[in-house]
Amino acid sequence: MSFEKKESRKTSASYKNKNKTVAHSNNQKDNQTEFKKDRKFSGRKDFARNSDNKRASFKPRNTDKTRFREESRLADTQAHTEHVKRKGFSEFQLRLVTSILEDVLVMHNSLDRAYAFWFNKVKIDPVEQGFLIKQINFMFSRLSLFAFVSNLKRPSDFERHVGRLTFAYCAYKDWPLPELEGEEGFDRRGLKKRIAEAKDDPLYNDGCPLWLQELGYSELKAKWDEERKALGGESHRYIRTNTIKGTRDELAHKLTEEGVVTKSVAGVPLALEVTSNSALFRTKSFKEGLFEQQDAGSQVIGQFVDAKSGERVIDACAGSGGKTLQLAASMEGKGVIVAMDTEGWKLEDLKKRAKRAGAFNIEPRLIDSTKVIKRMTESADKVLIDAPCSGTGVIRRMPDSKWRDGREHLKELREIQADILERYSKMAKVGGFVVYSTCSILPSENEKQIEKFLENNQGKFELVEDKHIMPSSGFDGFYMAKLKRIG
Template identity: 45%
Template sequence: MRLHRNLVFAVIDGLHEIFNEGSYADKVVQKLLKRDKRWGSRDRSFVAETVYEIVRWKRLYAEIAEVKEPFSRENLWRLFAVWATLRGISLPDWKQIAPTPTRRIKGRFDELSKIRKFKESIPDWLDQLGEKELGKKWSEEISALNQQAPVILRANTLKISRDKLRSVLEDENIDTEFIKGYPDALQLVERTNVFSTEAFKNGLFEVQDASSQLVADFLDVQPGQRVVDTCAGAGGKTLHLAALMQNKGQIIAMDIYGNKLKELKRRARRAGAHNIEPRVIESTKDIKKLHGKADRVLIDAPCSGLGVLSRNPDAKWKLQPEFLDTIKQTQSTILESYSKMVKHGGKLVYATCSILPSENQDQVTHFLSKEAGQDFTLIKDKKILSHQSGFDGFYMALLERKQ
């Protein structure tokens, strides 16, 4: 592979923003991809994938390169040189690239690969926490979460069947595969920009991980019901609920962030979902108005996001132990408060994209032991680990409020 100067400079600039300025990797990559209109799809892929790879393996590469944060420009070039060397890419004779000790890099890589926190490139505290909560499964799980996530589509059944969507995408030269056990899902055979397709513009599909697609189904919604999606965000699961309800009944999509609900409105228009009513949560009154009035409630709770590290590798560097303590308290409060919206005889799903029992089944057990949970029974729950499913790590619990 021949390295092109303008592409590599873009990677270095992106890494500087992510590591030294605290910017989010996905936003930085989005911006970088608009940097030069002359870049083809291969150029853009190189920039995006290289940035994500170096972010994912930051600790390992920094250890090999013997550099520490904050990274100077020179240090970022050294990280890049480690990345290239480990991939067998010949480094050009540029002044920014110091002479690279290839043999020493490979030797250090072999040595550090025997120690999990370096091999899987994670902070010490996260390695200790993962082992404490998942035991022997932690090694396999963090290894799976360090793989690049597959691109999964969800057919919008308000407009098209999954089988028909597959044919439509074939006509746009995009090959997909069915995934057993996921009725609306298609997996891309090769990564490509699906957002530029006519099928996407016409609202025939959404990009949504296979594990995430199980949540709406788990809630057991029926056409004509009143459903509340309490942490709707930009509405990935809300749109799926609308499709499962065949646009009949009402979905109240709530969130504390109005800008996310604006995005949901835009997506709902494209998807042809007409039964969604976005509502910003401005105070506890907005929740109290709905006490005892919902047939179904979805709590897709804020969480550590440890189940989606394969698509958000910078999260492991931004996440701090104190945030985990705070988020667990938030989860507990939300579950206690929002569960009151469920009618007697109605159902509730508590879900997270975390793999930690302390954010998942422990939260449900704690809720059921409290006064607010006395009315509820756990019907079933599902724990999804990435190394077992090949998709995001997720948790979902279905609870029913007694008649």
């Protein structure tokens, strides 16, 4: 390992700690050094970091502010997009985009964390924020294409030339090209030719790194091409109506009044697709708990569990409660749902979300030893095991995950899944049901796990039904299997 890499890992670790504070403290305070306002956009030089390799403070200049004010009047997404097409990114936008790219590619933070940090720090118009997120997601979803166009061969090269990636992105979109200083070695003349070549290559065009291509093909064979293409596309935004507080039509109406454009989703009765670039979490409807952001495919899992009033349900890998809240709503507040996880902070998040949603039949329970599970043997009518997985079904929504080799942890993940399924399924009563689900599209984490489990549990469980949702459907990719406990 080169010295350079070691160094960047080291800073990344201390950075992550700082981010944790950012993500979980309401009292954020930026006491870092000032952003050098007179810098030009110039690749590495432009990174919003100070000499200690930490994030610097970042303020729009007066000209940026004027432009924001002008642009924020363009509340209509289409008008805003047209405006940008003519003018390209503003200087402030470029610096912000570059800082976010750097956070992920150089500091190895997740894109979600980078968004949380920067958009909390730089409060901009919701339309503008939505627009920037769209552009950055697209850059990550086709990063290999932009790297090729930028003449960058290895991921370690991305780190030194983030500015080139943004430059290549503007060229790809046919937007005015920004200034690019300190990049004398960069061949700009061949740009158009390289863009055309990359568009012609299916792997570049779908933004698929080699590790993902090898993994996807080895697991899905001929079906992979279509899914690879879908995973390189743009993700849709879905919300779930909180039926504790109202109907889907009432929610759609309230959101329209708040300037959020939605449409209903066939086959998923509580889902609305959000088609405007609105900042959902700033709406009154969100603050009042009328909806939760949840992919439509994930909502199908909630439906599949079919939790009923008065039942005792266990959500064994509840996380921050995406599905728990859906199950609680479908139980209409009657019966109990025990929400379990090994991460206490996720259960704390869940408590806050449950309060906002008005869901009062949830009992959070931390799994801090194997006894917690044993004590609940044969206690539930339904057990949902939403197992930790590779997340290959949700890559489109988390495009930065393509740039970490997901094969490294796959073996360990499969072992955890098999172990969890074996032990946690015993919490179902005889006659009760277990739903095993993942947000993976790999058979080795899905149906193959179920096959092995049934082989080891003959006479105890039988398969009722299983379902795949593939990214080519437009939703995130999921797998779900319903098992009945018979002995």
